[in-house]
Amino acid sequence: xxxxxxxxxxxxxxxxxxxxxxxxxxxxxxxxxxxxxxxxxxxxxxxxxxxxxxxxxxxxxxxxxxxxxxxxxxxxxxxxxxxxxxxxxxxxxxxxxxxxxxxxxxxxxxxxxxxxxxxxxxxxxxxxxxxxxxxxxxxxxxxxxxxxxxxxxxxxxxxxxxxxxxxxxxxxxxxxxxxxxxxxxxxxxxxxxxxxxxxxxxxxxxxxxxxxxxxxxxxxxxxxxxxxxxxxxxxxxxxxxxxxxxxxxxxxxxxxxxxxxxxxxxxxxxxxxxxxxxxxxxxxxxxxxxxxxxxxxxxxxxxxxxxxxxxxxxxxxxxxxxxxxxxxxxxxxxxxxxxxxxxxxxxxxxxxxxx
Amino acid sequence: xxxxxxxxxxxxxxxxxxxxxxxxxxxxxxxxxxxxxxxxxxxxxxxxxxxxxxxxxxxxxxxxxxxxxxxxxxxxxxxxxxxxxxxxxxxxxxxxxxxxxxxxxxxxxxxxxxxxxxxxxxxxxxxxxxxxxxxxxxxxxxxxxxxxxxxxxxxxxxxxxxxxxxxxxxxxxxxxxxxxxxxxxxxxxxxxxxxxxxxxxxxxxxxxxxxxxxxxxxxxxxxxxxxxxxxxxxxxxxxxxxxxxxxxxxxxxxxxxxxxxxxxxxxxxxxxxxxxxxxxxxxxxxxxxxxxxxxxxxxxxxxxxxxxxxxxxxxxxxxxxxxxxxxxxxxxxxxxxxxxxxxxxxxxxxxxxxx
Numbered sequence: 001x002x003x004x005x006x007x008x009x010x011x012x013x014x015x016x017x018x019x020x021x022x023x024x025x026x027x028x029x030x031x032x033x034x035x036x037x038x039x040x041x042x043x044x045x046x047x048x049x050x051x052x053x054x055x056x057x058x059x060x061x062x063x064x065x066x067x068x069x070x071x072x073x074x075x076x077x078x079x080x081x082x083x084x085x086x087x088x089x090x091x092x093x094x095x096x097x098x099x100x101x102x103x104x105x106x107x108x109x110x111x112x113x114x115x116x117x118x119x120x121x122x123x124x125x126x127x128x129x130x131x132x133x134x135x136x137x138x139x140x141x142x143x144x145x146x147x148x149x150x151x152x153x154x155x156x157x158x159x160x161x162x163x164x165x166x167x168x169x170x171x172x173x174x175x176x177x178x179x180x181x182x183x184x185x186x187x188x189x190x191x192x193x194x195x196x197x198x199x200x201x202x203x204x205x206x207x208x209x210x211x212x213x214x215x216x217x218x219x220x221x222x223x224x225x226x227x228x229x230x231x232x233x234x235x236x237x238x239x240x241x242x243x244x245x246x247x248x249x250x251x252x253x254x255x256x257x258x259x260x261x262x263x264x265x266x267x268x269x270x271x272x273x274x275x276x277x278x279x280x281x282x283x284x285x286x287x288x289x290x291x292x293x294x295x296x297x298x299x300x301x302x303x304x305x306x307x308x309x310x311x312x313x314x315x316x317x318x319x320x321x322x323x324x325x326x327x328x329x330x331x332x333x334x335x336x337x338x339x340x341x342x343x344x345x346x347x348x349x350x351x352x353x354x355x
Numbered sequence: 356x357x358x359x360x361x362x363x364x365x366x367x368x369x370x371x372x373x374x375x376x377x378x379x380x381x382x383x384x385x386x387x388x389x390x391x392x393x394x395x396x397x398x399x400x401x402x403x404x405x406x407x408x409x410x411x412x413x414x415x416x417x418x419x420x421x422x423x424x425x426x427x428x429x430x431x432x433x434x435x436x437x438x439x440x441x442x443x444x445x446x447x448x449x450x451x452x453x454x455x456x457x458x459x460x461x462x463x464x465x466x467x468x469x470x471x472x473x474x475x476x477x478x479x480x481x482x483x484x485x486x487x488x489x490x491x492x493x494x495x496x497x498x499x500x501x502x503x504x505x506x507x508x509x510x511x512x513x514x515x516x517x518x519x520x521x522x523x524x525x526x527x528x529x530x531x532x533x534x535x536x537x538x539x540x541x542x543x544x545x546x547x548x549x550x551x552x553x554x555x556x557x558x559x560x561x562x563x564x565x566x567x568x569x570x571x572x573x574x575x576x577x578x579x580x581x582x583x584x585x586x587x588x589x590x591x592x593x594x595x596x597x598x599x600x601x602x603x604x605x606x607x608x609x610x611x612x613x614x615x616x617x618x619x620x621x622x623x624x625x626x627x628x629x630x631x632x633x634x635x636x637x638x639x640x641x642x643x644x645x646x647x648x649x650x651x652x653x654x655x656x657x658x659x660x661x662x663x664x665x666x667x668x669x670x671x672x673x674x675x676x677x678x679x680x681x682x683x684x685x686x687x688x689x690x691x692x693x694x695x696x697x698x699x700x701x702x703x704x705x706x707x708x709x710x
Contacts, residue, residue: 121600155602237592238693240473246682247474247510312678322674323667326681327601334689338593 022206025076028276033197036065059099066096071272075218079206091189098180101173109166111304115331116159120151154320161311215273222266234340242337257302264295290346298339305332375632377561380431383631388552391420414454421451426627430573434564436556446544453535460525466659470686471514475506509675516666570628577621589695597692612657619650645701653694660687
């Protein structure tokens, strides 16, 4: 990774060998807390219940700052009041998890329907799912029903089944998110964040402590986790590793995906720690972003593959539907493998370019 | 491709600029015809009806020389009696096609059962299929029934279905081959080959004609066909191209595979032409072999994927069976894509190494 990220931001009056201290940490946390409160206001104003695009954007921004606050509390925990930060982290995790679910189900459905169309050799883009009313200009299109013109019976039925299951899950997640946002638990989180926006509970030692040490430790944890990944295998295209348990009797999510999901989280923590060190002027590390995107794709494909496998266990489905879901599952597991390859490539590039 | 293959074999008494002529062609054809007759004798002696390993080897050798004779008649047709060679080629193609089928079905079944075990995360190697009696030392193993210990119900049922269908096809192919070997049509081919073993019907001009010209034309046809392949796409790992019609309503074999199958045949013709030019001392071109193996794998995976898709169209199968066949189909289509990548890699290496 680029060495310059570990350098302190330029400040001509400061000792050039000293890194940023507790002040920078407090500034970052206050900024994220303010952003959290702003997104929350926006979310309420745009009307979360309507599920509009604006309220979706606000929920995204809310999760974005909740993740950053939580990650920063974790990485820099020696500099913060322990009881307070350890009490707050699970609450923030609960909140961002609850808010993420609705979006995740919608994205999963879109990914799977797109894949079904691709697998059918269809050049037609599926119509957007959800309740958006159709303008009626399309040829005999019904509102809210994706076009399945070029699909086989099996692919069309598989698409309809996934749509039913994931739309139901999405609706439930939406209700759960609304309920969460109205709960006492949420108001306690929001109150804590409001306190954070004005006063960050630093320890006495934090004002002079060097932030680079905990940030370096976060980077070290990332490096160790990456070193434990099977990157040599991942770097060989078409290693067929991701589908090894494609027909395993174990219905649990693929255990081989776990270490990759873990690296995804550690990469995020590393990125947030760099933000704390470098502030808003931090140069965007494109290679780190690329690696992160590969791991997001890995997670999305892994969960989409699991959704296809779960749909195939629906009782009394037609064999053609089950066949299409099998093809879809394998396709998404190959996406998992492709994402690992992409991560390996971007990570190798980073290693080569590090001085 | 290696330039030295176009050089004539070293002969100190010959004009070093002159290439091999009709004599070399006649020598090669006589050699292959003799080999054909030898394999045929061996096939009869080992008893084709028993389907033993020896008779399988003999059938393989028979096909090997039939392909070489047929390919050579094609590449060097201006140097040979036209009526005779044009009459003989379809007969040789019929013979090697008929003899190839039994082996192809057996290999396809083995490939698919191995894939099912791999996809089940099973480390246990499936027991060999076919009628070979089990020694009985295995734990509760029944003769001729592959172990399915670690398979899910769906994978086990899919394996049993494929075994039933491909074993039936194999048995029919075996009978057809036996019938062909006893037919008047076959005896006419064998008679023609026997004539070829003693007297090759060269044209008057053939004795002085340079064999390098028709060989270069064969190479040119190969190059043109390779140039028409989507090699840029194939060189990008995980391009997801091979599965594009994985759920297409069209039940016909993937039309995108055709040009690759065609290159496979042209590569073989090129290889045989090099054998004619260089004789038995021809250096083995490892890169050409690697490219050829990739195309064999491409063909095998393509046909295995089609067999899985065909099995999924069996009426009244369980959804779990259909699901496993869908995963299997997609897996084999990814093998198709992997084989194209391997071909692209080996071909690029050849292009780079050519002076």
